[in-house]
Each structure stands twice: as C-alpha cells, then as structure tokens.
Amino acid sequence: xSQASEIRAGTALPALEEEAGRDPxxxxxxxxxxxxxxxxxxxxxxxxxxxxxxxxVETLNETRHFPPILVPSGIRWQNYTDVLQRAPFAxxxxxxxxxxxxxxxxxxxxxxxxxYAFARIKxxxxxVVFILVLATLMIPFQVIMIPTFLIVxxxxxxxxxxxxxxxxxxxxxxxxxxxxxxxxLPIELEEAARIDGASRLGVLxxxxxxxxxxxxxxxxxxxxxxxxxxFLWPLVxxxxxxxxxxQLGLTTFQGAHQTNTHLLMAANVMSVLPVLFLFFGAQxxxxxxxxxxxxxx
Amino acid sequence: MPGLTFDHVSKEFxxxxxxxxxxxxxxxxxxxxxxxxxxxxxKTTALRMVAGLEKITSGTITVGxxxxxxxxPRDRDIAMVFQNYALYPHMTVQRNLAFxxxxxxxxxxxxxxxxxxxxxxxxxxxxxxxxxxxxxxxxRQRVAMGRALVREPKAFLLDEPLSNLDAKLRVQxxxxxxxxxxxxxxxxxxxxxxxxxxxxxxxxVAVLSNGVLQQLGAPQDVYDHPVNLFVAGFIGSPPxxxxxxxxxxxxxxxxxxxxPMAGLPDGDVVLGLRPEHLRPAxxxxxxxxxxxxxxxxxxxxxxxxxxxxxTLVTAPSGDDEVLPRLAGDRAExxxxxxxxxxxxPGERMRLAIAPHHVHVFDGRTGDVIVQATA
Numbered sequence: 001x002s003q004a005s006e007i008r009a010g011t012a013l014p015a016l017e018e019e020a021g022r023d024p025x026x027x028x029x030x031x032x033x034x035x036x037x038x039x040x041x042x043x044x045x046x047x048x049x050x051x052x053x054x055x056x057v058e059t060l061n062e063t064r065h066f067p068p069i070l071v072p073s074g075i076r077w078q079n080y081t082d083v084l085q086r087a088p089f090a091x092x093x094x095x096x097x098x099x100x101x102x103x104x105x106x107x108x109x110x111x112x113x114x115x116y117a118f119a120r121i122k123x124x125x126x127x128v129v130f131i132l133v134l135a136t137l138m139i140p141f142q143v144i145m146i147p148t149f150l151i152v153x154x155x156x157x158x159x160x161x162x163x164x165x166x167x168x169x170x171x172x173x174x175x176x177x178x179x180x181x182x183x184x185l186p187i188e189l190e191e192a193a194r195i196d197g198a199s200r201l202g203v204l205x206x207x208x209x210x211x212x213x214x215x216x217x218x219x220x221x222x223x224x225x226x227x228x229x230x231f232l233w234p235l236v237x238x239x240x241x242x243x244x245x246x247q248l249g250l251t252t253f254q255g256a257h258q259t260n261t262h263l264l265m266a267a268n269v270m271s272v273l274p275v276l277f278l279f280f281g282a283q284x285x286x287x288x289x290x291x292x293x294x295x296x297x
Numbered sequence: 298m299p300g301l302t303f304d305h306v307s308k309e310f311x312x313x314x315x316x317x318x319x320x321x322x323x324x325x326x327x328x329x330x331x332x333x334x335x336x337x338x339x340k341t342t343a344l345r346m347v348a349g350l351e352k353i354t355s356g357t358i359t360v361g362x363x364x365x366x367x368x369x370p371r372d373r374d375i376a377m378v379f380q381n382y383a384l385y386p387h388m389t390v391q392r393n394l395a396f397x398x399x400x401x402x403x404x405x406x407x408x409x410x411x412x413x414x415x416x417x418x419x420x421x422x423x424x425x426x427x428x429x430x431x432x433x434x435x436x437r438q439r440v441a442m443g444r445a446l447v448r449e450p451k452a453f454l455l456d457e458p459l460s461n462l463d464a465k466l467r468v469q470x471x472x473x474x475x476x477x478x479x480x481x482x483x484x485x486x487x488x489x490x491x492x493x494x495x496x497x498x499x500x501x502v503a504v505l506s507n508g509v510l511q512q513l514g515a516p517q518d519v520y521d522h523p524v525n526l527f528v529a530g531f532i533g534s535p536p537x538x539x540x541x542x543x544x545x546x547x548x549x550x551x552x553x554x555x556x557p558m559a560g561l562p563d564g565d566v567v568l569g570l571r572p573e574h575l576r577p578a579x580x581x582x583x584x585x586x587x588x589x590x591x592x593x594x595x596x597x598x599x600x601x602x603x604x605x606x607x608t609l610v611t612a613p614s615g616d617d618e619v620l621p622r623l624a625g626d627r628a629e630x631x632x633x634x635x636x637x638x639x640x641x642p643g644e645r646m647r648l649a650i651a652p653h654h655v656h657v658f659d660g661r662t663g664d665v666i667v668q669a670t671a
Contacts, residue, residue: 186383188381191379198371
C-alpha cells in the first residue's frame with residue numbers, strides 16, 4: 001500500500017512542479033496532499049461559471065441540446081444586446097446598485113454605532129442585549145419573513161425600493177464583527193481623545209473608525225454580496241418590474257412553459273460581474289475579517 | 298492657575314476591590330507632585346479619577362474652587378500623558394498635537410501658532426509630518442508631552458511616562474521634564490513606581506500603599522524621616538536594612554549589635570539602618586560582625602551585600618503583616634561604602650552605625666518610634 005502511494009506521489013510531483021515553474025510565485029508553491037482534494041473541488045466550483053459564460057453566447061437551440069454543447073458554433077454577442085432591449089435591465093441594475101449602496105452605507109453607520117456601544121459603553125443589561133442580538137443570527141429568514149413583511153406594509157413601503165433597504169440597514173453580523181474589533185483597540189487612545197475634548201461620537205468617528213479600515217471593509221464586502229444577491233425578500237415585496245432588482249428581474253426570463261436560457265445566462269453574466277470584481281478586489285478583507293473576528297473576545 | 302485637592306476620596310470597583318481609600322491631600326498651584334508606590338497601590342486610579350476616566354465612589358476632587366466629580370473629562374481642562382503615550386496612529390504628529398485644540402474649536406491661526414511653539418520647545422518641529430509609527434520611543438514620548446502641553450491645561454497628569462524608555466534616555470527625559478516644569482509652572486501629578494524618579498523629580502511625594510496614603514512630604518524629608526516600615530523599605534536604593542530588635546532599658550539589641558538609644562520604650566522594635574550609614578567600626582563603637590558575600594562596585598561607590606547575626610524584617614507591602622525573613626540566625630543586609638573601601642567576598646568585618654542615624658519602628662504596628670536625625 002505504502003509503496004503504491006509512494007509511486008503515485010512520484011509521478012504526481014514532476015507534473016505539479018512543472019506547473020509551479022510557470023507560476024511567477026512558483027517558488028512559494030509547496031505540494032500538499034490537500035491539493036489532490038482541493039484541485040478537483042476548485043474545478044467543480046468553476047465549471048458552472050464557465051458553463052454560464054458559454055451558454056450566454058449560444059443560440060436557444062444550442063442551449064437545449066443534450067449532452068450540452070461546450071463549444072458553440074459561433075459566439076452570439078447579440079444575446080447581450082437582446083437582454084438590454086427586451087428587459088429594463090439597466091433599470092434593474094440601477095435599482096440593485098441603489099439598494100446595495102444604501103444598505104452597505106447604513107450597515108457601516110448603524111453597525112458601528114451599535115458595535116461601539118456594545119464594546120465600550122457600560123449600560124444596564126448590555127451583555128444580555130448583545131447576546132439577544134447575536135441570537136437573531138440563528139433565526140432563519142423564512143421565520144421572520146412574514147412579520148417583517150407586515151411591518152414593511154405598515155410603513156407603506158411594499159413595492160418600493162424602501163422595502164429592500166429599511167429592514168436591512170443594520171445586521172447582527174456586522175454589529176458582532178465591529179464590536180469584536182473595537183474591543184481589540186487600545187482603550188488609551190479613546191481615553192486620550194476624551195481628555196482632549198472629543199465627545200463619545202467624536203471618539204468613534206475621529207479615532208475608532210479611522211483605525212477600523214479592514215473590518216469596515218469586511219462588513220462592506222459581506223453586506224454588498226448579501227444584498228446584491230438577495231432574491232427571496234425582493235420576490236416577496238416587489239411586483240412592479242420597474243422596481244425589481246437584478247436577481248428578481250432574471251426570473252422574468254423564465255416562463256412557465258419556456259425559458260430563454262441563452263438570454264438568462266447573458267443577463268446572469270452581467271449581473272455577476274460587479275460581484276466578481278468586488279470579490280477578487282476585496283478578497284483579503286473578506287478572509288481576514290472572518291478569520292480574526294473570532295479570536296479576540 | 299488653581300491647585301488641586303483630594304478630599305476623603307475613595308474608589309471601590311465593582312466586586313469590592315478598594316483601589317483608593319480615604320485619600321486627602323492638597324496640591325498647590327504649580328506644584329510638581331509625585332504619587333509613588335508599588336503596582337496596585339492605587340496611584341494610577343487616583344490619577345484617572347482626576348482625569349475623569351474613573352468615577353469617584355466617595356469624596357470630592359477640586360480644581361481651584363470647582364468640584365470636578367461629575368464634570369466630563371473633556372470639560373475638566375486637564376491633560377494626561379499615558380504610559381504607552383496613546384498617540385493617534387492614523388494622524389501625523391502635527392494633527393496629534395492639534396487634535397485637542399480642534400476639538401475645543403480653537404481658531405486655526407491660534408492652533409498653528411501653539412503647535413509651532415510647543416514643537417519648537419520640545420524639539421519635535423522636524424517630525425510634524427511623520428506618523429507615530431515612524432518615531433522612536435523618545436520622540437513619541439515628546440510628542441505625547443507636546444499634545445498635553447499644547448492645550449495649556451490647568452493640570453498635567455503623567456502616568457509613568459518614562460517607563461517605556463531605555464535607561465539612558467530616561468535620565469535625559471527626567472531632566473527635560475524638570476526643566477519644563479520649572480519653566481511652565483503647571484500643576485503636575487506624576488505617577489511612578491520608580492523611587493529614583495520620585496526622589497529626583499517632585500517637590501513633594503505622596504507614598505501610597507494598598508490605596509492608603511502612607512506619607513506626604515518633600516522627597517528628602519520622606520527619605521530622612523519615614524513614618525512607617527513601608528515607606529522606610531520603599532524609598533531608597535538600595536533599600537533600608539530593617540532588623541528585628543529587642544529594646545530594654547534604653548538599649549536596642551539586634552543579634553550581636555547593642556545600641557544605646559535615648560527615649561526608647563521597652564519591647565519589640567525594628568531598627569532601620571540606611572546602607573550608607575553603616576561604616577567599618579572603630580575601637581569601642583557598638584558594632585556587629587558582617588560577613589561579606591557580594592561586592593558591587595559602582596564607580597562612585599561600592600555596594601556590599603552580606604550577613605549579620607539577627608533577624609531581618611522585609612518591608613510590608615500592603616496588607617501583609619510585618620514578616621520576618623529568617624535566614625537561619627543570619628540576616629542579609631546591604632551597605633554602601635566609598636570606592637576606596639572594597640572588601641573581598643568571604644571577609645569578615647565589624648560594622649557600626651551612629652545611634653542618631655538609626656530609625657526605630659514599633660515591632661507590631663510598624664510606625665516610627667524614634668526618628669533618625671540626618
């Protein structure tokens with residue numbers, strides 16, 4: 001057994017080393033047995049993306065072919081212009097952008113305020129309230145969907161962008177992440193600022209937040225991804241096509257009897273691009289924020 | 298500018314720890330006051346109460362004639378230098394200095410004038426564009442001082458500001474601090490556990506232990522006339538030798554040392570002998586046999602560690618009873634000689650002390666009974 005695995009390792013290594021040689025950071029590449037697991041998994045993750053891009057430039061007939069056609073007869077860019085003409089795609093994009101930007105800004109502001117209060121201000125019942133806030137993370141959205149809907153209807157926001165913005169302006173996860181980070185900052189900085197004449201809010205905005213760049217970026221990225229990709233809540237609250245977000249608009253390409261798969265995939269590619277750019281650009285905040293938030297209690 | 302008064306001030310933390318107990322003292326306008334004591338003695342808590350960073354449990358703190366108990370830190374007009382300096386890492390030195398003035402809505406021209414003046418005074422004017430991370434320890438310390446000075450506060454609080462500096466820099470900054478205070482005359486409270494800083498810097502020192510003020514006075518006075526065993530053991534380097542003794546008919550006996558002393562009540566006492574007052578005995582003097590163990594030449598003197606017959610008493614720290622540290626029937630003591638006098642380890646010699654240099658403390662309470670005359 002062990003001899004066999006040694007032989008297999010012997011054949012696998014030269015191939016991987018050769019690949020590493022082409023990598024500009026190849027000297028940092030060290031083979032690990034995990035790669036044998038991770039590499040197939042990575043392919044599994046990437047295949048749907050590639051398939052989506054391929055389908056987006058096929059004809060409708062090609063998309064219906066089985067087995068799937070992976071090399072289309074020609075590249076049909078027209079699918080993209082068709083999407084822009086047949087649906088208010090630009091409008092959906094703008095709606096999604098407005099909702100996402102406002103929700104991200106709201107989360108940065110309100111989660112900072114709440115996180116700071118939980119981290120530094122002593123008040124009666126603070127820790128109990130914080131645990132309750134944390135506990136809301138465990139409640140599935142489906143459970144609170146109907147009560148939230150009733151509240152939003154009372155506010156007269158159904159079928160407006162407000163319905164997508166208001167309930168999401170602050171979140172328990174952001175509060176938790178920021179509180180943990182604020183607690184790790186040296187308290188002397190805040191005391192010095194208070195003696196220097198800053199108010200509580202002044203301390204937060206002039207000292208604490210400027211030092212919290214990485215964790216704020218993490219909250220922003222996570223909130224952005226979550227809001228941009230949200231489907232269920234817009235589905236429940238938005239009916240007018242002019243108020244739809246991208247994720248909801250995409251479903252209009254799917255009918256009860258026929259799905260314009262080629263158009264759907266073209267729209268999908270366009271809707272996923274901002275998220276993809278953001279993810280690759282902010283990946284390190286994404287990972288660092290999650291990796292460090294649990295360490296400092 | 299007003300002075301600062303503690304009137305029966307106590308601080309009890311949730312959980313029952315009493316950090317400061319019934320502290321009363323008045324700091325005169327422009328005075329340089331030192332709070333000194335071992336860690337956990339309450340000196341920093343006392344300072345933080347003045348700054349408004351800790352609530353006062355009972356008593357009042359007054360600046361001038363204004364009680365500041367419930368005044369928020371920003372309205373107290375007090376500046377503080379933290380042990381780790383607490384410079385704002387995301388701001389340049391310039392903005393660090395200007396922060397307090399900006400928060401107080403000072404006019405821009407006035408901010409610029411004061412920042413320029415203070416940075417020139419402290420020799421940090423060429424660092425204004427740098428950030429704290431680009432500064433050395435000594436430079437950071439000066440910026441922290443500058444940030445406090447630039448506001449021209451009513452009182453100046455320093456929390457162990459030299460403890461993060463290396464030994465050489467510490468001596469230099471100590472001198473700078475003293476010069477600065479002489480020049481500006483701002484009421485200052487300086488917290489330290491270093492008794493050299495306490496001796497050299499302050500006009501008066503307040504010695505604290507376990508939240509209780511032990512002694513308040515000029516540094517030399519506290520050194521010459523400690524009121525109890527704690528102060529005797531804490532102030533002075535090397536520390537005072539404390540020997541358990543029996544007093545009877547005006548003679549105190551510790552091991553083989555018998556000292557005739559006037560006005561001595563009979564009973565258990567502790568003799569306090571400063572290292573520099575112990576001298577090689579001449580004929581006929583009351584003396585004790587000293588066995589040399591370790592010799593430490595300092596250049597300007599020699600510190601000699603050794604043993605005498607008798608029982609040593611370690612100074613109480615806090616609530617501890619006066620505990621005898623037994624080393625068989627020998628007590629470890631320390632002396633300080635001139636550099637010309639350098640005994641060798643293992644050598645036996647006789648040491649004497651003039652009776653008027655001996656401090657006598659009550660064996661049970663630790664309070665002074667007979668004060669030495671300098």
